[in-house]
Amino acid sequence: MTFIPAYVSYLRTHHITHGTPREPNLSELFRSSVLLANTLSWKPRRADESMIVGVIRRLDNGMDVYEDADLQRLARTQMPLDELRSRATMLARSSGRHSQDHLAELLVSWFKQSYMNWVDPIRCQLCERGTDSDGSGGAGSSKVKMECIGQGEVSLMEQVEGGAGRVELWKCQKCGRIERFPRYNDCRMLMKTRKGRCGEFANLFTLFLRAAGFRARYVWNLEDHVWNEYHSESIGRWVHLDPCEGTWNSHLLYTTNWKKHMTYVFGFSTDGCADVTLGYMPSGRLPLGRDKILERDLCRVIRITTERRRQQRHPGGATVEGDDDWRARLEREDAAERSWLLDWSKRKQEEADRVAKEADMNDDSLAGRQSGQAEWKIERGEAGQE
Numbered sequence: 001m002t003f004i005p006a007y008v009s010y011l012r013t014h015h016i017t018h019g020t021p022r023e024p025n026l027s028e029l030f031r032s033s034v035l036l037a038n039t040l041s042w043k044p045r046r047a048d049e050s051m052i053v054g055v056i057r058r059l060d061n062g063m064d065v066y067e068d069a070d071l072q073r074l075a076r077t078q079m080p081l082d083e084l085r086s087r088a089t090m091l092a093r094s095s096g097r098h099s100q101d102h103l104a105e106l107l108v109s110w111f112k113q114s115y116m117n118w119v120d121p122i123r124c125q126l127c128e129r130g131t132d133s134d135g136s137g138g139a140g141s142s143k144v145k146m147e148c149i150g151q152g153e154v155s156l157m158e159q160v161e162g163g164a165g166r167v168e169l170w171k172c173q174k175c176g177r178i179e180r181f182p183r184y185n186d187c188r189m190l191m192k193t194r195k196g197r198c199g200e201f202a203n204l205f206t207l208f209l210r211a212a213g214f215r216a217r218y219v220w221n222l223e224d225h226v227w228n229e230y231h232s233e234s235i236g237r238w239v240h241l242d243p244c245e246g247t248w249n250s251h252l253l254y255t256t257n258w259k260k261h262m263t264y265v266f267g268f269s270t271d272g273c274a275d276v277t278l279g280y281m282p283s284g285r286l287p288l289g290r291d292k293i294l295e296r297d298l299c300r301v302i303r304i305t306t307e308r309r310r311q312q313r314h315p316g317g318a319t320v321e322g323d324d325d326w327r328a329r330l331e332r333e334d335a336a337e338r339s340w341l342l343d344w345s346k347r348k349q350e351e352a353d354r355v356a357k358e359a360d361m362n363d364d365s366l367a368g369r370q371s372g373q374a375e376w377k378i379e380r381g382e383a384g385q386e
């Protein structure tokens with residue numbers, strides 16, 4: 001039994017028997033997911049549940065690293081913050097947008113354009129010696145084909161120095177040399193190598209956002225991409241940033257431009273985690289295939305994880321001075337976010353405004369993924385309309 005069709009048919013029946021013979025709207029569909037979980041006999045696989053809970057636990061735990069004051073200080077030495085701040089202030093004078101939002105947009109663009117290097121293709125150091133070394137795909141890169149031959153064993157130093165969890169092995173089709181691509185997780189190492197793919201980009205950019213004074217989220221989706229969000233005080237919600245693409249507030253980038261499904265999208269910050277899937281869906285579309293865990297259980301896991309994080313941050317709970325205000329503010333934010341996520345009409349208006357503005361600005365509004373080689377994007381189905 002697939003999840004959504006059963007869900008829709010349940011709700012149709014439900015609405016008709018209650019004298020309202022109409023299609024349930026999307027908010028109703030999503031909001032009543034608890035009913036579905038309780039009504040139908042569908043049960044997710046244990047392995048799927050564990051995977052989802054494991055991801056939530058792992059990424060929630062990972063958020064503490066970015067609060068390290070030394071690490072933030074080091075990150076600030078990497079960024080031209082003064083310059084970006086003054087540009088943001090200037091832009092804000094004429095745009096009507098807040099300078100904080102301009103700064104976020106300038107920062108993500110600088111991070112992609114001027115700081116990080118996208119590792120694709122992997123390059124043979126023997127065959128391509130003498131070509132440009134920045135990994136951006138110079139003239140020689142297409143001549144030597146590299147084939148991924150699997151995962152290698154992580155060396156002790158890769159593990160200790162760079163926090164690498166795995167190493168990709170790439171074989172040069174011309175000379176046979178094997179290149180290692182350790183997937184480093186340690187931010188200090190990433191500030192040295194300044195290269196990677198979405199994982200490295202979103203990881204380091206979370207730190208850069210925190211170091212620049214933003215409240216930041218690390219965002220994960222089941223479809224194998226990660227990105228960021230920051231909390232905009234002027235817009236009053238969490239706003240999308242993709243450090244691989246250098247894009248700001250493009251919530252429909254993945255569904256509309258990349259033609260991806262969005263099944264589960266979770267955002268993690270020092271203030272808790274949230275299911276933000278609906279924020280990345282265009283109006284009129286529901287996430288499909290949400291069959292990994294009961295919605296009721298997912299809500300519970302997210303609530304407990306968030307609560308634990310908020311308890312940890314203020315160990316004394318409500319007895320800490322000012323804690324009530326702080327807690328209450330976060331709870332108001334949670335409620336506002338839920339209502340934004342469920343309010344398709346509002347999001348539809350925002351979407352229309354954004355598309356109109358983009359069409360004014362450039363012709364690239366339906367462009368596919370910018371990072372990565374054409375073949376890789378097509379393989380992942382992220383090439384957009386080509």
Ligand SMILES: [Zn+2]
Binds near residue numbers: 124125127128175177
């Ligand atoms: Zn070679």
